[in-house]
Amino acid sequence: MNATYIQNSIAQLKKEIFMDVRHRTLQKYTGTPVIDENQLFYLLVPFLNGEEWQQEQREAAITVGIVYAALSAHDHIKELDATSKEQQLTVLAGDFYSGRYYEILAMSGNVALIRKLSQGIVARCEHQIKVYEATKRSIEQWIASMSTIESGLIAKFFELYSFEKYIPIVEKSLIILRLEREWVAYHRGQVSLMSKALEESARYDGTTYYSVIQDKIVQLKKELLQEITEASFLQGDVKQALQARVEASIASTNG
Template sequence: MNATYIQNSIAQLKTEIFMDVRHRTLQKYTGVPVLDENQLFYLLVPFLNGEEWQQEQREAAITVGIVYAALAAHDHIKELDATSKEQQLTVLAGDFYSGRYYEILAMSGNVALIRNLSQGIVSRCEHQIKVYEAEKRTVEQWFSSISTIESGLIAQFFDLYAFDAYVPIIEKSLLILRLEREWLSYQRGQISLMSKALEQSAKQAGATYNSVMQDKIVRLKTELLQFLDQASFLQNDVKQALQARVEASIASTNG
């Protein structure tokens, strides 16, 4: 397995997701669904590692991708202006994608998948809502919420198909990527509600936003590389691909 094979696998999954949610008017005004290729890569890691991946797992992975697309569409709505045609259609796009994964799940009859994804969606939304609440939380509590937001749905998918050994990989990897995005945006003056919450919690603990973010990212990368090094269930080429992503992220951060 090489980088081309990995990229082709991600591209194939994206195509299958796009085919299930294509709508001419929505594409005209909102473009194709927003899909994070990093999320798709980590969703496919068990497949790339040679785990049993029949049609059921393939269809379930596509459904997870559609769920992420629906949630991403709603996340992209401007907080202060949802009055333009494009913004209104973005709301409808999110609802349309939601309808499609409900329909696919209902047609599949996969009750276990319906239960797991429903639990994942509820948990994700609950943790997103926390940034609007007045409750004081520690930095580590916010990191835990971000981890649930980023990887909770994939973790539910892994749990259903006994891919539990991969959960630490996706939790640490996707948390690293989200924290790096938040940190970079913060440096550019584009401060999200989550970064504001982290900044406030850091101040309450006598630290700075930059210090807690840097410390957490470095610690996560060290832990992830140690986990990968000891993960005997991973094929060598998959392990190397995962390690390469961490190393590339380290180089990017240091640069």
């Protein structure tokens, strides 16, 4: 397995997701669904590592991708302004994608998957709501919330198909990527509600947003590389692919 095979696998899954949610009017005004290829890669890691991956797993993975597309569409609504035609259609796009995964799940009859994804969606939304609450929370609590938001649905998918051993690697990988996005956006003056919450918690702890995020990213990358290295269940080429992504992330951060 090489980088081309991995990219082709991601592209194929992405294509299948797009085919299930295509809508001419929504695409005209909002573009194709926003799907994070990093999430698709980590969703596919068991498949790339040679785990049993039959049609049921494939269809379930597509459904997980559609769920992420629906939630991402809602996430892209401006926090204080959803009055433009494009913004209103983005809301509708999220609702449309949601309807599609409900329909697909109902037609599949996969009750276990319905239960797992429902749990994941509820948990994700609960953690997103926390940024609007007045309760003080620690840096670690905010990072745990971000981890649930980023990888909770994939973790539920892994639990259903007995891929639990991959969860720690995927959780660390996706929270690192989220923290790096928050870091870059913060430097550009694009401060999210989550960054504001982290900044407030850091100030309360007598430190700064910069040092907290930077230190946490470094710590998580060190732990992740060690976990990947010691993961005996990973095939050599998959291990290399995972390490390469962490190293590329390191290079990007340093740059």
